[in-house]
Amino acid sequence: MTRTDLVSLLPELILCGGGVLILLLDAVAPGLRRAWTAAALAVTAAAAWGAASAWTAIGSIRTCNGMLETGPITVAFSLIVLLATALCLLASDSYLRRERILGGEYHALLLWCAAGMLLMLRATEVLTIFLSLELLSISLYSLAAYHRRVSVAVEAAIKYFLMGAFVSAFVLFGIALLYGATGGTRLDEIGRAFAGGHGTALASCGLLLVVCGFGFKMALAPFHAWSPDTYQGAPSPFVAFLSVAPKVASALVLFRLLEVAAQGPSLTASRWVNVVGILSALSIVVGNLLALAQTDIKRMLAYSGVAHMGYLLLALVTFDRASLAPVLVYLLAYVLMNAGAFTVVSLLYSRPGARHEIEELAGWGYRFPLLGGCLAICMLSLGGIPPTLGFLGKYLVFQQAVAAGHVHLAVLGVAASLVGVFYYLRVVYVLYMRPERRQPEGLLIDGWGRAAAVIAALATLVLGLWPADLLQWLIAAAGAR
Secondary structure, eight states, rough: OHHHHHHEEEEEHHHHHHHHHHHHHHHHGGGGGHHHOOOOOOOEEHHHHHHHHHHHHHOSSEETTTEEEEEEEHHHHHHHHHHHHHHHHHHHHHHHTTTTOHHHHHHHHHHHHHHHHHHHHBBBHHHHHHHHHHHHHHHHHHHHOOOOTSSHHHHHHHHHHHHHHOOOOOOHHHHHHHHHSSSOOHHHHHHHHTTTTTHHHHHHHHHHHHHHHHHTTTTTTSSSHHHHHHHSSOOHHHHHTTHHHHHHHHHHHHHHHHHHTTTTTTHHHHHHHHHHHHHHHHHHHHHHHHHTTTBBBBHHHHHHHHHHHHHHHHHHHOOGGGGGHHHHHHHHHHHHHHHHHHHHHHHOOTTTTTTOGGGGGTTTTHHHHHHHHHHHHHHHTTTTTTTTTTHHHHHHHHHHHHTTHHHHHHHHOOOOOHHHHHHHHHHHHHHHHHHOOOOSSSSOOOOOHHHHHHHHHHHHHHHSOOOHHHHHHHHHHHHHO
């Protein structure tokens, strides 16, 4: 490996090395466990610095024999993943101490999972994408079952693992078909084969299998069945990470795969447009209708996540690099508002494994004014109500769909958003307009958790009010090669 290769791998090396160091120190100095959250946050910040510094030092370039790409778009996606990691770490400390499961394994697994996502974001070769996917998936399965004394968490992890194993087999079989049809495993080689019309049917079948695999990671309908049970059973602060970070990484991979498909004959490309349009419409309708019927807030957020990924696909239907700017804004908004909501849920519900009924929050907007306000802001942003960043994200993806001529999908998205407003405002209504039903018991609300909730809610509001600098940077990153 050359020096340039090592510099390009700086963020991943920092994350992996930090995870190993925390795990070793946890074994030899368990008395330092209270410091692991701060240490993991420092490692995450160092990785963000490493991602920005690597791009500044070597510029837009392909390294590691052309298998990894470094550029402004990968840096932007990487920073969003690392933001989700930091919010999860902040939210996790009180939960882990309250449940007496604080240990270095949790922080190490989270850092290794983030490393896998950063590698997957930058991979330009399908086998590298698959290996990165497996690295992050193994960490996710382990973290989902981390609270092993709770049977619901173990059950959720087993379901997630079994379905994820099937999906991994689909992805690997799709990669095999792509290689057999095109003779290459690099995305640019596969794209040239599509452009030349070589092995179009077999390659399209392989690409469809890979797209289905990443549809599972993004919880798109009909690949969403794992998400409600996993979200409900897994530790709530981890769900703040699970619900957003894998979707950020998968969105860029999905865009690159669709970009490859768009290089084929016009008839083939138009069929892929239809496939993405159907996935988008199905996710929007199924997610909103099922979320409408939920009384458990974690299951409601799980189904609303299905709908949000459907909204995100509205921008990706165009297969155009210009769609990356709306995608980035939407993903940043989704990370902040969804992670913020799950952070508050982890702080206000003290019975892991039990149902997290929305009605239990009745009147708590006044008992916990800071957390109640943060949850209300996140709910308004999820509903796409101005002046939050969630409104801006939805506006940009709808605008992109209309500009590309998919007015019918944009109309469906707007109509479904009106349905979504109902179940998001229901949470706000319960917080402030229902009499208190129960006294808080066994809560541990610390500074770390409050910081995560405030950062997420405040950023959602501030970036929604003053988005100009953010938009300028993201549009520049999306347009650069």
